[in-house]
Amino acid sequence: MTSRKTFTRRHLGQTALAGATLIGAPLPLRYAAAQTAGNLKVALLLPTSGIQAQIGQACRRGGDVANEVFADMKMPVKLEIANYDTESKPDVARTQAEKAIDAGAQMLVGAFDSGQTIAIAQVAEQRGVPMVVNIAAAPQITEQGYKFIVRNFPTAPMLITGALALHKEIFKVSGKTPKTAVLMSINDTFGTAMVNGIKALFPKLDMPYEIVDTITYDPAAKDLSVEVGKAKATKAELLMPVSRLNDAKLLIQEMVKQRWEPMGVMNPGAPGLYEQDFFKTMGKYSDFLISNVPWLDPKSAMTQALEKRHAAKFPKDQLDINGGFTFEGLLVAAQAWLTAKSTKADALMDALRKTRIDQHVIIGGPIQFDAKGQNVNIKAAAVENLKRKPTVVLPLEAAAAPLVFPMPGWNDKRRT
């Protein structure tokens, strides 16, 4: 039995109509069509449980809306994102990275914490799979000659230099300068890198205050009363905490209990003080603490799109730099794939090295990586907690509210 197919005028009309529909379709439909077959498989490795769970989950929310923001920004790309939980432990991070690669991940993004990131980077390097670091400041990540790692986050020295420069600006703007400071830091990979960096950079930066003591503690500490007691005993006028979220809460709680009211609490480039859970737990005591960190650029169209999508999907959650940097990590991956037009590791790495992304979400110049795989264009902002919200107060051109320094006392009327 045979069938005869003839190309009639009716068929010609139908084909022409289909072609015209496709060409004439609204742009979003065309981008949606482009976001289908042959997508890049990205493993997003984050500490969504364990001691860093809240921050890990904040990072993940940035990843969860990434494809929608790409569509809003008319990027013809849709990533296949698989989430992996590192449980806040480097050994689990390593195992999860291996599992992700075995499952076919063509690029890795993560992992918030330096220790976990180093563990994943070793696997990525061994297996030849490109990795984009979203958040991790330990300098060694981009100092070991790795071929498959790029980092879109400042190194500890970059964080410190930016933050301490902002300290001086804060003193200049407020007209008040503390003479002494105490440095309190977690003793994990990130904390140690920060403390060593501060000790090395401090003499070169001509700071107006002296660091009278450095107190380190376990990031999983359940009680910081002894540590805060010791810091209070120094009578330092400024507290510089290098913290994570949980210990930042313990730290401020103990300061309130022990009635220690220094001139200010200003971190030298660390998380902990601006996270949503920090505001929720600390209430009025969260206000007037200052973080000197990279921050979201409110004027960027992409930031606005990210904020809109984030607010729609997670109405109860605040978008912060954890979500912002994770989104940017995926943006870097997506752009590399668009440039490479291939999922092969070498092609993706070539594309990553040539990356130049002008339109992104964090304050600073275009996302570009130097020979070591480090983005050196990220800038810091002074973010003060005002009315339970992290608010940019410096640099002045990006300020959303005036700076309040020195910090009002714990029972001051301005805390409501």
Next chain:
Amino acid sequence: MTSDFLLNLAQAVTKGLLTGMVYGLMALGLSVIFGVMRVVNFAHGEMMVVGMYLAWMGFEYLEVSPLLSLPLIAAIFFAVGYGLQRSLISPFIGRPEHQQFLLLLAVAILLVNACLAIAGPDSRGVQMESQFDSYELGPLVLDAVRLHAALAAVAIALLLWLFFSRTRTGKSIRAAADNHLAALVVGLDVRRLYAFTFGVGAACVGAAGALMITIIPVTPFLAAEYTLLAFVIVIVGGLGSMTGALMGGLLIGVSEAVAGLLVQPSLKSMFSFGLLILVLLLRPQGLFGKSNS
């Protein structure tokens, strides 16, 4: 300079004493069980973590302060401890120590994994209004939550002392602990007394858990740390001695606080273990323990 240092030292000692009282209550349960039954409860820290979770759940879902839910938690622990002893531990009394160890280790693993399955691995804490409060006593500042917990711990220890020294059951338990054979000869129901003792020990741990959650947040993995801490305290104080457990708790609390002030806070645990080694070398039976010889 000197007066500042002395004030800081006094502040550290006070804080150490307050924390040490809760430590002491926690170790009391372990000491009571061993003193009477000669069974070392290797699931001690895990039981305390369960107590912390119960208090957290009461606060989170029913908005009941841990200090108010404490009596109920202690009662639940007493009942569960009593049942556990009669059903599971009783057959192991008198058996080789490694068998007891494995049994209680299994109980510990089950408890930790049950906590993990129910509450997840995240840190859970209670955020009470008094969490930020403190009292001034002359130049000293006392943490309100710690002070409340310490006072409750002292009250419970006092009740326990009254129970063992004034009640018929308490005296019978002490008699059974002193001479097992003689207790049987005079007609005491030793099996029931042992179960009662395990229940009392468990109630102490449950109460300590309810107090501890007001001071620190809980995760399932905290359990091993507390089992170890309870062992350090009772070995320093003297295994089986109630006074020893309380004094050991105070000693460890103060040594950690003072070491944190004088040396480096991250090294404070080193001093507890240093103290343990010193006691084991110089007075193996513990500061308040009775020598075997």
